[in-house]
Amino acid sequence: MTDGLTTGVPTTGVPILRFEDVNRDFTTPGGWFARRRVLRAVNAVTLDVPAGRVTGVVGESGCGKSTLARLALGLIKPTDGRVSFEGEDLATARRARLRQLRARMQMVFQDPYSSIDPRMTIGDAVLEPFVVQGIRLTGAARAAKAEALLGMVGLDPSLARNHPHHLSGGQKQRVGIARALALEPRLVVLDEPTASLDVSIQAQIVALLEALKARLDLTYLFISHDLALVRYFCDRIVVMYLGAVVEILPSPAAPIRHPYTRALLDSAFVPDPTRRQTLARATGEIPSAFDLPPGCVYAPRCPLADETCRRIRPQLDRSAHPVACHHPLDRAGAGS
Ligand SMILES: Nc1ncnc2c1ncn2[C@@H]1O[C@H](COP(=O)(O)OP(=O)(O)OP(=O)(O)O)[C@@H](O)[C@H]1O
Ligand code: SF4
Numbered sequence: 475m476t477d478g479l480t481t482g483v484p485t486t487g488v489p490i491l492r493f494e495d496v497n498r499d500f501t502t503p504g505g506w507f508a509r510r511r512v513l514r515a516v517n518a519v520t521l522d523v524p525a526g527r528v529t530g531v532v533g534e535s536g537c538g539k540s541t542l543a544r545l546a547l548g549l550i551k552p553t554d555g556r557v558s559f560e561g562e563d564l565a566t567a568r569r570a571r572l573r574q575l576r577a578r579m580q581m582v583f584q585d586p587y588s589s590i591d592p593r594m595t596i597g598d599a600v601l602e603p604f605v606v607q608g609i610r611l612t613g614a615a616r617a618a619k620a621e622a623l624l625g626m627v628g629l630d631p632s633l634a635r636n637h638p639h640h641l642s643g644g645q646k647q648r649v650g651i652a653r654a655l656a657l658e659p660r661l662v663v664l665d666e667p668t669a670s671l672d673v674s675i676q677a678q679i680v681a682l683l684e685a686l687k688a689r690l691d692l693t694y695l696f697i698s699h700d701l702a703l704v705r706y707f708c709d710r711i712v713v714m715y716l717g718a719v720v721e722i723l724p725s726p727a728a729p730i731r732h733p734y735t736r737a738l739l740d741s742a743f744v745p746d747p748t749r750r751q752t753l754a755r756a757t758g759e760i761p762s763a764f765d766l767p768p769g770c771v772y773a774p775r776c777p778l779a780d781e782t783c784r785r786i787r788p789q790l791d792r793s794a795h796p797v798a799c800h801h802p803l804d805r806a807g808a809g810s
């Protein structure tokens with residue numbers, strides 16, 4: 475499909491999306507008994523998302539993953555810094571241009587139930603991006619396009635005339651993926667796309683995403699709280715803690731350097747999800763995002779924390795395997 479854009483498709487490995495020293499603050503409203511408070515949901519994030527690859531973002535609930543996703547798509551603006559897609563600053567792009575760019579970057583949400591309007595037919599739901607872009611399709615082209623998209627995600631094309639309440643959770647997520655692919659985007663941001671699904675269905679959706687990526691030469695920004703899943707699926711893994719990037723694993727098999735990533739991985743081996751929580755928090759509480767300690771924000775939970783950690787906030791180093799830690803784990807043997 476032609477979209478009137480002049481930008482070329484970046485070759486594999488070239489950054490398609492770029493975060494440069496990005497902060498994003500949210501202000502809570504004040505009231506009679508509460509003062510206005512500012513929460514930094516994304517803190518000094520500098521990150522490249524290479525074309526044609528799967529970049530994973532992992533971290534616990536509230537660490538800023540969805541805020542990063544919304545910044546990536548220009549749905550919200552950074553408080554400071556710059557987010558650019560194919561070299562264009564999303565905050566300064568004019569509205570019409572932003573709409574054009576948005577055709578090239580799409581989102582798949584965690585909850586397929588709330589992201590599909592139950593009053594629409596499934597065919598109308600997958601074709602909604604054309605309406606948003608102001609692209610009119612004739613009756614025959616509409617039907618053909620809807621059926622092709624449904625077939626592409628492994629659904630029976632005849633479902634196009636049905637309503638989504640007939641679909642299972644996994645089928646609804648396939649509709650969400652079909653809709654995200656309708657305009658042939660380059661970048662797809664997947665925000666916990668399998669988190670609300672049963673484990674067996676999760677595996678099917680991940681296999682579908684892998685097949686679509688290979689077939690359509692897509693770039694994924696894959697967000698999850700599940701490090702084991704991210705390690706399976708992603709080429710490169712960004713670990714976030716309280717809004718900041720604490721480690722970037724250059725490959726899924728890279729030895730882990732940050733104590734927090736280690737704790738995330740250890741908790742992932744516990745099959746019972748209620749125990750996972752306990753283990754991850756075993757070494758202390760997460761500090762309030764409103765009131766971060768002066769040094770390393772992971773220090774209250776970190777078994778390796780010392781005076782230096784409590785005084786000086788570690789910065790992400792500029793190595794091939796960046797980590798923000800004063801005492802990174804031994805490269806040999808610490809990973810796996
Ligand atoms: N619109 C908003 N107004 C105020 N605070 C917000 C807003 N959106 C997010 N936050 C806060 O920013 C922080 C990061 O939220 P975010 O949704 O990005 O986290 P997350 O990693 O996606 O969490 P989850 O795994 O639960 O989806 C949280 O403390 C959250 O409460
Ligand atoms: S800087 Fe210190 S407290 Fe922070 S993660 Fe590294 S060892 Fe732990």
Ligand SMILES: [Mg+2]
Nearest residue numbers: 539540541665
């Ligand atoms: Mg989220």
